[in-house]
Amino acid sequence: MxxxxxxxxxxxxxxxxxxxxxxxxxxxxxxxxxxxxxxxxxxxxxxxxxxxxxxxxxxxxxxxxxxxxxxxxxxxxxxxxxxxxxxxxxxxxxxxxxxxxxxxxxxxxxxxxxxxxxxxxxxxxxxTAWLQYQQVPEPVPVAAHAASVSVAAPLLDDHFSLTDREQSVLDLLSEGMSNAQIAATLFLSPRTIEKYVTNLLRKTDTSNRAELVRFAMDHHLVE
Structure with a gap:
């Protein structure tokens, strides 16, 4: 675009x-x-x-x-x-x-x-660097890391689903785009994109964009 x-x-x-x-x-x-x-x-x-x-x-x-x-x-x-x-x-x-x-x-x-x-x-x-910085995990104690290495990402609820537009927004978020850039790419207003991001945060039970992108990657919702 x-x-x-x-x-x-x-x-x-x-x-x-x-x-x-x-x-x-x-x-x-x-x-x-x-x-x-x-x-x-x-x-x-x-x-x-x-x-x-x-x-x-x-x-x-x-x-x-x-x-x-x-x-x-x-x-x-x-x-x-x-x-x-x-x-x-x-x-x-x-x-x-x-x-x-x-x-x-x-x-x-x-x-x-x-x-x-x-x-x-x-x-x-x-x-892009800022998004990657936000996604860097905090250091985990060795014992805690050892206890978690074999734990897979939790399975998604059977009723979990995304609309086509939510998926498009999520794909662009994972590429590091800002709300303004996503709005321009999808020909929508920034306020509309904010609503989609809010819906995605609610559906995935995440609190910010970095957690949302990490959740999407863990559950193979984005490539």
Whole structure:
């Protein structure tokens, strides 16, 4: 499933050139003319990366990014500032606001493409590593381990079953996807995905995503 990029710039020419180039690179691109419109769109499009200008009407790039970073769902979202503001103090302010990369205009599209690819790859690695970290079991005393090595995973109840949609969500969870990424992949809202995850936790009697994935692997519910 293609990843989604949100491009925010009040210059229509720049918006369209970035959209055309990034779509040719295989991404889904959503555009907004200022930070206000971007904040309206972001929950709908659930982007994996944002490219934004700084100097824009209504809400500028600094205020837009500050608003994003105040929301837990977007604190780790990769953000590129693409701007004609080149003063050192502005660059410092950009990084202090939470941008990942600061690129000056005029720019070359291949550079944008390389930066986007690198940030997205790093973001995916961080999410995968975090999920794996959550799944690392705590050290078990030798005696306890010896007593448990021969114990197989408990059998599932005869009435245990998952709907096709729950299975799809579970499969994507096991791949390390976030709720936002699952929602984008399945063309559902993040709130709907949260409900499916809650149902899965209830059905498997687990308390978090890591336990859920471990349960699914122990009972061969995922490959």
């Amino acid at each position: 293609p990843l989604t990029i949100l491009v925010v710039d009040d210059d229509e020419g720049i918006r369209l050139s970035l959209k055309d180039y990034l779509e040719l690179e295989g991404y889904i691109v959503v555009i907004a003319e200022d930070g206000w419109k971007a904040l309206e769109l972001i929950s709908q499009c659930q982007p994996q990366l944002v490219i934004t200008d700084i100097s824009m009407p209504r809400i500028d790039g600094f205020a837009f990014l500050k608003s994003l970073r105040q929301q837990p769902a977007w604190r780790l979202l990769p953000v590129i500032f693409l701007t004609a503001r080149t003063q050192t103090q502005e660059r410092v302010q950009g990084y202090q606001s939470g941008c990942d990369v600061y690129i000056e205009k005029p720019f070359e599209l291949p550079e944008i493409g390389a930066v986007v690819k690198n940030l997205l790859a790093r973001s995916q690695l961080i999410q």
